[in-house]
Amino acid sequence: MAYRWKNTLTHEDVTPKSAFLNRRQIMAGMAGLGLASIAPKGQAATDLEPTPLDVITQYNNFYEFGTRKDDPAKYAHQLTTKPWAVTIDGLVDHPGDYAFDDIMSQMTIEERIYRFRCVEAWSMVVPWNGFELKDLLDLAGVQSSAKYVAFETLYRPEEMPGQRAPFLEWPYVEGLRLDEANHPLTLMATGIYGDPMPKQNGAPLRLVVPWKYGFKSIKSIVRITLTDKEPPTSWNKSVPSEYGFYSNVNPQVDHPRWSQASERPIGGGFFAKRIPTLMFNGYEEEVAGLYEGMDLRKFY
Numbered sequence: 001m002a003y004r005w006k007n008t009l010t011h012e013d014v015t016p017k018s019a020f021l022n023r024r025q026i027m028a029g030m031a032g033l034g035l036a037s038i039a040p041k042g043q044a045a046t047d048l049e050p051t052p053l054d055v056i057t058q059y060n061n062f063y064e065f066g067t068r069k070d071d072p073a074k075y076a077h078q079l080t081t082k083p084w085a086v087t088i089d090g091l092v093d094h095p096g097d098y099a100f101d102d103i104m105s106q107m108t109i110e111e112r113i114y115r116f117r118c119v120e121a122w123s124m125v126v127p128w129n130g131f132e133l134k135d136l137l138d139l140a141g142v143q144s145s146a147k148y149v150a151f152e153t154l155y156r157p158e159e160m161p162g163q164r165a166p167f168l169e170w171p172y173v174e175g176l177r178l179d180e181a182n183h184p185l186t187l188m189a190t191g192i193y194g195d196p197m198p199k200q201n202g203a204p205l206r207l208v209v210p211w212k213y214g215f216k217s218i219k220s221i222v223r224i225t226l227t228d229k230e231p232p233t234s235w236n237k238s239v240p241s242e243y244g245f246y247s248n249v250n251p252q253v254d255h256p257r258w259s260q261a262s263e264r265p266i267g268g269g270f271f272a273k274r275i276p277t278l279m280f281n282g283y284e285e286e287v288a289g290l291y292e293g294m295d296l297r298k299f300y
């Protein structure tokens, strides 16, 4: 598949950043040879200029550590991520606590360079490392009655100062329809730029759903539950008129308080110009079929 082009790494592999940059030059050459179709529709491979690592790790939304963009980088070091286990339960054949290290030993880690679009209308391009969520769900054995996947972040107010305030209802929860969860673009990310996932970005593993607004990409996951009912999601519970279950990136459906037609790339400096937001964040060709016949204004 088109997005299968990325290097395959094992989790012990650390991609030197120089090699990473070198490969990007190779990619630029390939674009010249007419192989640009490896990039999401509507954007040449060369346009996916990854955001620098220090920007990705210092401008974060992780409300468990505070509401300012620089709070996660300041406070996330307090989070204990070893040992770590993910409980997988609900409508699965093999429910249980899956140790993070055991999961990693069974997964093939690859690199995916995805556009990342926050509902607040800023964006980045992130070179994630991880594995397809489907591969983890297959380990657990999803039962045929399952229709949705619910996710839960760690609840540990001693280590997460933001959880001592009722900014959101804790723990942070998210959800996907099962076909969205099984889509090959849907990633369980375990690293960035070949390094293990920084704590402020959701160590040791977080979801990445590149065609949806960033808040769907729940961090520091401790529970995955297969269910037959649409699960509650944190932002929908908090402000249902502004945030729906689907939250697909859609430049034609504005947030009640601001336009979603364009976005501000982070890392380009204060005067960086806004760029147009693409339908499904540029992944329309891959995912539009999931929503055929659905009114995307109603199912926002």
Ligand SMILES: Nc1nc2c(c(=O)[nH]1)N[C@H]1C(S)=C(S)[C@@H](COP(=O)(O)O)O[C@H]1N2
Residues within 6 Å of the ligand: 056, 059, 060, 061, 062, 063, 064, 117, 118, 119, 153, 172, 200, 201, 202, 213, 214, 215, 216, 217, 218, 219, 220
């Ligand atoms: N548990 C948890 N997950 C979360 C959030 C959060 O506050 N808590 N913020 C979301 C939002 S709004 C965005 S834009 C992304 C930010 O991811 P990043 O900091 O890696 O860029 O994480 C999402 N996942």
Ligand SMILES: [Mo]
Residues within 6 Å of the ligand: 061, 117, 118, 119, 120, 213, 214, 215
């Ligand atoms: Mo966001």
